Amino acid sequence: MKNYLKLIFCIIIPLAIGGISGVAATTNLDTWFVALNKPVFNPPSYLFGPVWSVLYILMGISLYLIVQAPKNQTRKNALVIFGIQLVLNFWWSFLFFKFHLLGIAFIEIVMIWLSILTMIYLFQKVNKTAAYLQIPYLVWVSFASILNGAIWCLN
Numbered sequence: 001m002k003n004y005l006k007l008i009f010c011i012i013i014p015l016a017i018g019g020i021s022g023v024a025a026t027t028n029l030d031t032w033f034v035a036l037n038k039p040v041f042n043p044p045s046y047l048f049g050p051v052w053s054v055l056y057i058l059m060g061i062s063l064y065l066i067v068q069a070p071k072n073q074t075r076k077n078a079l080v081i082f083g084i085q086l087v088l089n090f091w092w093s094f095l096f097f098k099f100h101l102l103g104i105a106f107i108e109i110v111m112i113w114l115s116i117l118t119m120i121y122l123f124q125k126v127n128k129t130a131a132y133l134q135i136p137y138l139v140w141v142s143f144a145s146i147l148n149g150a151i152w153c154l155n
Helices: 002-026 029-035 045-068 073-098 102-126 128-132 135-154
Strands: none
Touching (some): 029 073, 045 073, 045 128, 045 135, 102 128
């Protein structure tokens, strides 16, 4: 039972962080964001919520796998980079949607991408499954980075 509670807690952490930052994303969707010029490959808005929810759940499962690993410096480093990427992820929505700082958001999303890559590298040293579960996140943020850059250039 203790492990199930730990798993649930590990999943709730990224979901909660994502939910809070998602509120920032929805505040200007009907006004500011709709008026922006977007590239032809911009997906419909309804896709973002489900995609991010799945990614946050995968983050939580990965976090659980790392937390369950024996304590050592590599595990500690993996947990630190997990926290860093989650904080960066949290702030991107505010930079982009709330403050309309498209260029700074682009720089920040590149930092997210680098932190995810580092996280995958460190996770694979602790638990390969935890690392593999982050590949969809890296792919999505790669796409989101291109999208952010394109929107910035078009506006």
